[in-house]
Amino acid sequence: MPTTSPKIYSSIYPYIDAANFKNAHKGKVVLVTGAGRGIGQQIALHFALAGAATVVLLDLVVANLAETIKLCEGHGSQALPFACNVSKQEQVNAVFNEIFSKVGDIDILINVAGVCNAKPILLETYAAIWGDIEVNLGGVIQTTMKVLPRMKARGSGCIINIASRAGTVTVPYLASYGVSKAGVIKFTESVQKDLDTDGLGDKIQLYALHPGAVQTDLSRRSMDPEVASAYPKFVANRPKWLKNFNTSVDLAAAVCVALASGRVKNSMRGRYLDCEHDLEAFTTEDAEKEIMGGNLHTLEVRFLGGLPNDGGSSANLFTFEE
Numbered sequence: 001m002p003t004t005s006p007k008i009y010s011s012i013y014p015y016i017d018a019a020n021f022k023n024a025h026k027g028k029v030v031l032v033t034g035a036g037r038g039i040g041q042q043i044a045l046h047f048a049l050a051g052a053a054t055v056v057l058l059d060l061v062v063a064n065l066a067e068t069i070k071l072c073e074g075h076g077s078q079a080l081p082f083a084c085n086v087s088k089q090e091q092v093n094a095v096f097n098e099i100f101s102k103v104g105d106i107d108i109l110i111n112v113a114g115v116c117n118a119k120p121i122l123l124e125t126y127a128a129i130w131g132d133i134e135v136n137l138g139g140v141i142q143t144t145m146k147v148l149p150r151m152k153a154r155g156s157g158c159i160i161n162i163a164s165r166a167g168t169v170t171v172p173y174l175a176s177y178g179v180s181k182a183g184v185i186k187f188t189e190s191v192q193k194d195l196d197t198d199g200l201g202d203k204i205q206l207y208a209l210h211p212g213a214v215q216t217d218l219s220r221r222s223m224d225p226e227v228a229s230a231y232p233k234f235v236a237n238r239p240k241w242l243k244n245f246n247t248s249v250d251l252a253a254a255v256c257v258a259l260a261s262g263r264v265k266n267s268m269r270g271r272y273l274d275c276e277h278d279l280e281a282f283t284t285e286d287a288e289k290e291i292m293g294g295n296l297h298t299l300e301v302r303f304l305g306g307l308p309n310d311g312g313s314s315a316n317l318f319t320f321e322e
């Protein structure tokens, strides 16, 4: 039985207002991927507002980052732009080597870079699906693996992975996106599980965050002509569907700043959160009990008649933990 009833917000609300987080990240080095526009740009700006010393900005080309640099520098942060396609291992290796030698360790990593191609599976190619997964999930895995050993060595760090509701519900014509975002949610939980098992959970936290339904280049992208001609109903419904995209572009940014401050680390580390959920509601002991007790905010299967997910006839044979 739920004991709490959190509110829903579609724009920044008092608890997460930037005024409450001035200097919350003073002196920190924050890295944001996909920082050139949309949600990533706002996240970079909000960490500058929260006092970050350096905001490391990654996007496909440095030219994409000009506006974000101005916004961050306008609030007193050093802004360092790097070109990096997060799906390309050699680029990620080279850029992180350069960042570590120029800037040092990363305190907070926010993985935002992402692509979304809505296409019926019958019109898809394996290469296109895999390419999307390499950006949305591969990018998150690679950057996480770069920063984690250093976070462990220093005994602190935070990683927030921008996921999507599409990783938790099944939407037609969105296989590559849904798979990659579900992977991001599971990866976030898995890495946190490793850290908790190694006794590092109180020092390093990860979160998977749905940034809302936001009007950006990604959500407003034009329809593939092949899809448009084969699926006219899908095209016709799109304007109606897009009308529901009314989360403010900076809500996720303010939530990231608050998450990285550690306020809900006991109840929510490793878990999936919708940025529209009132974060203050997650700070209480009752919320912690309800989340832990019900294993909420995770991807889970449920079985007929409440059958247990304990391995069936092999129940209790696997004792990897506890």
Ligand SMILES: NC(=O)c1ccc[n+]([C@@H]2O[C@H](COP(=O)([O-])OP(=O)(O)OC[C@H]3O[C@@H](n4cnc5c(N)ncnc54)[C@H](O)[C@@H]3O)[C@@H](O)[C@H]2O)c1
Pocket (backbone or CB within 6 Å): 033, 034, 035, 036, 037, 038, 039, 040, 058, 059, 060, 064, 084, 085, 086, 087, 112, 113, 114, 115, 116, 135, 162, 163, 164, 165, 210, 211, 212, 213, 214, 215, 216, 217, 218, 219, 245
């Ligand atoms: N807009 C929404 O409603 C919505 C909903 C759910 C999740 N998301 C997620 O939020 C994130 C940001 O989305 P947005 O709406 O701001 O999109 P956007 O297209 O406006 O911005 C994405 C940014 O990522 C960069 N990028 C894309 N591929 C990259 C790559 N391979 N390497 C490096 N940078 C790359 C782009 O150049 C761009 O600057 C994405 O991960 C997206 O899946 C968005």
